[in-house]
Amino acid sequence: MSLLKITNLVQRFGGLTAVSGYQADIKEGSLNGLIGPNGAGKTTIFNLISGFYVPTEGTIEFDGTLINGKKPHEVTALGIGRTFQNIRLWHDxxxxxxxxxxxxxxxxxxxxxxxxxxxxxxxxxxxxxxxxxxxxxxxxxxxxxxxFPKNLPYGVQRRVEIARALSVQPKLLLLDEPAAGLSSADVKELIDHIKWIHKNFDITILMIEHQMQVIMNLCEDIKVLDFGKTIAEGSPEEIQKNPQVIKAYLGDEGDIYA
Amino acid sequence: MFTSFFQNIINALQWGSFYSMIALGYCLVYGVLRLINFAHGDIFMVAAYLGFIFITFLFKYIFVGGGVSGWLILAITLPVVMFFTSVLGVFIERVAYRPLREKGAHRLYVVITALMVGLILENGNLALFGASSRKFPAIIHRSVISFSGVHITNLKVLVIIAAFVTFAFLQAIVNKTKIGMAMRAISYDKFAIPLMGIPVNKVIVFTFILGSSLAAVAGVLFGMSYPVLNPYMGMIIGWKAFIAAVVGGIGDIKGAFLGGFLLGFIEILIVSFFSSNLKDLISFLILLIILVIKPTGFYGVAKSTKI
Amino acid sequence: MDKIRQNLFIYSVGVLFIIILVLAAAGVIDLYIQTVIMFIGVNIIFASSLSIVNGYMGEFSCGHAGFMAVGAYVSSVLSVTLFTANKLTGAPLLPPSLSVVLFPVVILIGGIVAAIAGLLVAVPSFKTRDDYLAIITIAVNFIIVTLINNMAVVGGSRGFMGMKKVLYAMKDVVPFPYILFWVMTFAILTVFIIRRFVSSVYGKGIIAIKQDEVAAEIMSINTNRMKLVAFMFSSGLAGISGGLFAHVIGYVNPGSFSILKSTEALVMVYMAGMGSLGGSVISAILFTILLELLRPFQILKWVIIPLLLILLMQFRPEGLMGDKELPDFFPKLKKYYKFK
Incomplete structure (x- = not known):
């Protein structure tokens, strides 16, 4: 059953088209990834889903209700939890x-x-x-x-932020670069952690991540974004082999695990 | 109808000039330090008093016989008042604001300190000179040019010219000179600038000198145009000028300048069409509505919160 | 025994309350001291109500006196027309003896109208923050004061009086220091209620807004509603302090609610430290007493106090107490104080 259904999502800021024609159909219980170079429009999509922006065009349907145009707190109350690229806990x-x-x-x-x-x-x-x-x-x-969160190590702060996102008892969890700034040992722990959350909380996850290790280990379905457009989608194996992705992400040559 | 319309425009230009000159001073300090320098209106008041004292001194001891050109007196008075007002401005910055900045106090504590400095200036003045208003000596003989019923005094022309000249001067400094570039840089990023080798404190002192000098020019001209001085004159004009600066878009010199004139026009028009009692009420309502519709003012740039 | 110890603080406040009342009723403390105590009460309400917005929510409202003015005028006009012979309605609209019962209601109505006036700031705050909102609050203060200045019905700039007669009407029924009683009661209730507000998960929403508004919104806090609640709550309490102030003095004029009055509130809140309710209370007491002690210096008082404040800030740039409460400084106090 599809939990989040996004059709033809377009977001323009003045002359800039940050997202153009994004489509998604996220199944309940699935673990999805969203990757792409910096400035590809990934966080904009998150902000659209969580209600910070009102989309220029297109619809976002969550769990059978149309949510574009709703305020962030209303969206959250419907069951979407979210973390941020830079940790945004209440530090005091x-x-x-x-x-x-x-x-x-x-x-x-x-x-x-x-x-x-x-x-x-x-x-x-x-x-x-x-x-x-x-x-x-x-x-x-x-x-x-x-x-106080400000006194905790970075990795622990990340964990607190994920716990906070889960405390609204979401059906869908949006993780915005959960591995950013973590050491490689912490990243391994994070992967296990997300797997464990996915299983135990019976939750659907959509994540943005730059570290391929995380994405390839976790996600069943991956979308690749470049300049606001979806350039590829599929399973980790398919994405790894897709020449367009390799080109957009790493230039003409290179190993995706680099 | 036609003549009264033009008369009003001239009056509004003059009245707006004062607001603009004071608003520019607020704007300079705010632009660099993000500090609402609530003492600025009172610095303007002190400048008017300094002008009064100095001119009285001149008449009493130097030009005893009289017969000296008023323009000469003005030419001597302005730099002297500008100097002493700048000394006051820099003194306040050194003694009250800078230590707080260096201790990393919350921004609002500096604002409160500015409020307190304003109170000290007002009431200190009141304690020194008493509550009775002082009369600013008339130094320039008022000559009226009138054509088809519109009266323009030489003073009005002087004030309007002064406002435009100071504006052009500031624009040039901020946009064309090295120190102006440093001022703009500090307003962008307070933390990276010292790393670039820019002497932040020197730039800030320079900003206060500029702002206080502006207040000095406005103060002396105000004293000449409306020769009744009292210790609270700076407070009301100052707050109003600050609101005007915000409506123009604070942090932007053009905005503060236009905002001052806008307020001048609104007030003069209200006085001529309704009554002077309603002046403050209607002008503040208009400013409030503008701010609600366009919160950052005309030229201000919205600081978008990054998500 | 434990229960008594835990509530010792509240009991001692109650005992102090009764002692002051008894001494005042017996005429042991003279009217001057009583007035000072009432000013302290009014200032406690005024300062702690501002600390909701400026301290806990982290906005910079500097037009708080405007709401005080609304409360003062509404409750004064009400009480004067209802209970005394006056110029507006001639004979009192209600029997003057009813004033004993209805006085607090009149004060509360003043507070409610002031809370509605708070919408003038609350609604713009949905879109604006920081200095821009500060300017709006200043403008609102000016607007309210000039509006009253232009209202001939309530005396315009000459002011409005007759509130003393209301107090006499109350005293005619049973002699008792009513106004002292109500000022102290409202002051204690205010502190109590604000404490309850900011310690509930609901009220902590405004602290979340101060620390990170985006995070607050995404964690399901309706930030617009919380701002509305905070501003209306704060201006409503300011209105109550205004109503009491008007009845203590017996006379109000628009000039007493100028920006200068707002500055007093700011001084009390920031002298205390942002986000310390106990600090606001302490600084309201200190500030009022200081004002009275310096009265002989006349106008120099307003040079000395700002100087003292500037000095204080040089030594304690976070205010007297920062964002801490008394028990954070003296952990032993916690033993005598249990908060529900």
Whole structure:
């Protein structure tokens, strides 16, 4: 069954066409990759899906609802979690708060409830905290719960950000270059980690990544973007052999694992 | 109808000139430091008082007999006032703003400090000179040129010319000279610039000298045009000029200049068509609406948040 | 026993509250001291309400006095026309003795109208941030003040008075320091409620906006709604402080809500440190007392205070308390203080 269906997506910024005619049909439970040289329009596609831009043309359908034109928080509430290329945690708030705040979409108590401390307020705050701690425990971050993200090592920050994206209980997880800035040992760990998330959280993943090792190890289906256009798609093996991809990505000669 | 229309345009040009000159000072400092220098309006006020003091001094001790050309007095007064105002501006920067910058204080704390400096200037002045208004000595004999009912005084022409000259001068400095390039560079990237060997603090001091000198010119001319001085005159004009600068697009000299004139025109038109009581209300409403529709002003560039 | 210790802080606030009231009712503390205490209360509400927007949400609102003016005028006009003989309606619209019950309601209505006026800033804040929003707040302050200046019905620039008569009407029923009681009650409630707001997951949304608005939006926080809530909450509380201020003084004029008043609020919030509620309270107390102590210096007071502040910032560029609360400095205090 298709979870995310994008037809003929076009995004123009003034004279620049960042994305032209992007199509996607992402099956539930699949693990998809989006690759391409810098400036190919990958992050723009993420921003379109998560609602930061309103597409110039085309439709984005998620889980049977049309989501283009919706605000980011509405899109998130529908079940799309996301991480960023540069880690965007709330750095002056504890890790626990980072996870807890992502429950804003289903707080189930009102402003008055918060000010006058209704019964529902106590119940929900307790539940939210328990859920958050449980999630942190699963991610092995329980002892970092009261730390500020800015004081944590980079790799741990990445893990917190992924945990935060998962805390909105998404059906679709968008990972924007999760391996950027990680050491090769961390990258190996990340690959296992994403595999594990994919299996345990029963989730669909769409990721942008520059490191071929990650993409080729994880993704079942890969799309290659260049100058906003999709130039190839298929399984890792097909992509590796595709001469157009090699040309766009690496110039005329070269090994894709370089 | 026709004559009153032209009369209004002349008046608006003169009134707008003051706003523009002050707005330019705000704009310079903001452009380089991203600091709303709330003390700038009060520096303008101090300049007017300095002009008043110096001219009174001249009349009392130097040109006792009188009979000296008013233009000569102005020619002596302006540089002296510009010098002392610049000293004040640089002093404030050295004593109040720079230490905070170097300690890495939050940007807003510097803004609050600027507010406090403004308060000190206003109330210090009030304590020194008392609450009664001072009369700026008339140095230039007012001559009126009138044709078909429109009156243009030589002072009005002088003010308008001064505004345009200072604007052209600033444009040239910022766009054509090396130090102007350094100023623009600092506004782009505060952290990389010292690495390029640009003496940041020197450039900032230069910016304050420029801004204060501008305030000095505006202050003396204002004193000559509207000879009643009081310690709070700078505050209201200053805040208004700053809003005008933002409407023009702060950080851009052209924008601040146009914004000042825009506010001048709006105010004069409101006064001539409605009543002077409604001047502030309507002009601020118009500025507010402009800002809501175009938040970065006419020439300002939206700083897009990168996602 | 444990329970008593944990609530010791709240109990001591309550005891202090009662002691002040009893002493005032018995006439032990004179009217001047009472007025100072009331100014402290008003300033606590004024400063801590600004700290919602400037401290926790990280915007730079510098026109807070405008909302104070709205609250002051609305509640003053209401209370004067409702409970006293006046120029606008002649005889009081309600029996003056009702003022005892309805006084807080009148103050609250002032707050609600001020909260609605807060929309003037809240709506632009959806699109604008930082200095541009700061300018909008300044413009709004000017607009509100000049609007009142042009409203002959409420006295224009001459001001509006008659609020003392409302206090007398209340005292005619049962003699009691009502206004002192209400100022202290509203001040305590304000701090209490703001504390609850920013410690709930809901309210922490505004802290998330301060730290990273894009991340807040993507993590399902409706940033526009949170901004609306924060601005309206903040200006509503400012309106309440204005209503109380007007009744303490007994006279309001547009000049008392100029940018200078907004500056006072800024001074209190930034002297405290951004994002410290306890700091706002402490600096509101210190600031009011300082103002009173320096009264003999007359106008020089407004040279000395800014000088002190500039000095303070040279030594503590993050304000008195930064973004910390009292128990962060004295961990022992936590024993006496349990927050639900």
């Amino acid at each position: 708030m504890t890790v626990l708060d980072n996870i807890r705040l992502s429950q804003h979409y289903h707080l189930q108590y009102s402003l008055a409830g918060a000010l006058f401390r209704s019964k529902q307020y106590y119940k929900r705050e307790r539940e939210i905290k328990e859920e958050a701690l449980k999630l942190l425990d699963i991610f092995g971050l329980k002892k970092e719960a009261d730390e």
